[in-house]
Amino acid sequence: MDAWGERLAGVRGVLLDISGVLYDGGEGGGTPIAGSVEAVARLKQSRLKVRFCTNESQKSRGKLVGLLRRLGFDISEGEVTAPAPAACLILKERGLRPHLLVHDGVRSEFEQVDTSNPNCVVIADAGDGFSYQNMNKAFQVLVQLEKPVLISLGKGRYYKETSGLMLDVGAYMKALEYACGIEAEVVGKPSPEFFKSALQEMGLEAHQAQ
């Protein structure tokens, strides 16, 4: 514990990633990464605040937390900062009505959002939903807008599943950016606003978190 103590001097809270850090997704939901269940338990027993900050955009927070609990993690929905709820706040603030190119598993996060007559596109890690037809539909919505707005939940290049590396939303974000000659707004890591909102939820300043 001495090494931990030194590294964590002045630190009052810890932000933990989920995918690829606590577990690798895959068949049957995925598998915990060795030692991670125990590490989360130890952190929660310590004096540190703990929050989970993920770019997971295939699943709603409810489904993600359900999966993690089945894998043995001590985690609740209120402890998770995820891009879909953050995007919903932005959409509401700016009066944006999205065309959603997202995985069915995360669609419930957008239930309260008006998606009629779309004036922007929200793209998330849609997995097999990234068909040509769905990508083309998103492109056609964007290209007919006077000022196309593309909001991307994260900009990851790829992620690891138990079966291998998988293309992430960032690749498809780049495809739409290029086709429309625009730059996407990224909601999620590495956006500073996203980290700030997680810190606010912990009641900490940046220098107090690890």
Next chain:
Amino acid sequence: MDAWGERLAGVRGVLLDISGVLYDGGEGGGTPIAGSVEAVARLKQSRLKVRFCTNESQKSRGKLVGLLRRLGFDISEGEVTAPAPAACLILKERGLRPHLLVHDGVRSEFEQVDTSNPNCVVIADAGDGFSYQNMNKAFQVLVQLEKPVLISLGKGRYYKETSGLMLDVGAYMKALEYACGIEAEVVGKPSPEFFKSALQEMGLEAHQAQ
């Protein structure tokens, strides 16, 4: 004819695009663009050399020419410069064995190419073939190579069909470039080498062609 005469002073040959210039693709093959059948006929009756230079990568030259002839154009396979045959020359010269992410309609152009144990990826306008699964397979081939080589048949953002605008190969090229942190080699327009090969086939210098 006076206006034509002035514009074409010193010009000995004409390179014509096909998709979006001679015809728009779509249901049932597509439709000629108004006046284009007659324009090709007039050019061919003139003193000018005529060659067709296309980035069409969904169809083999044979199929493309068959379609254009049915639409009324006077065109033969030997008059067409297209990216797939140009890519085959490059693959042969450099000992590259491609994983092909291409439309079934153009696969016959690669019949003579060794595709075993791939050491590069060739991407073309695959249309509905741009599924997540197919894109991920191409990504997985690239990411395991020490020096990933991605050859893209054109880099168009989108093209027009009678039913609307459609995402072109360039968007998917950008997706793989971003995911792998590489830059694709483009075979087709606007690559100068591609135009040069078309000019060579006409026996003309750049300043002699329009």
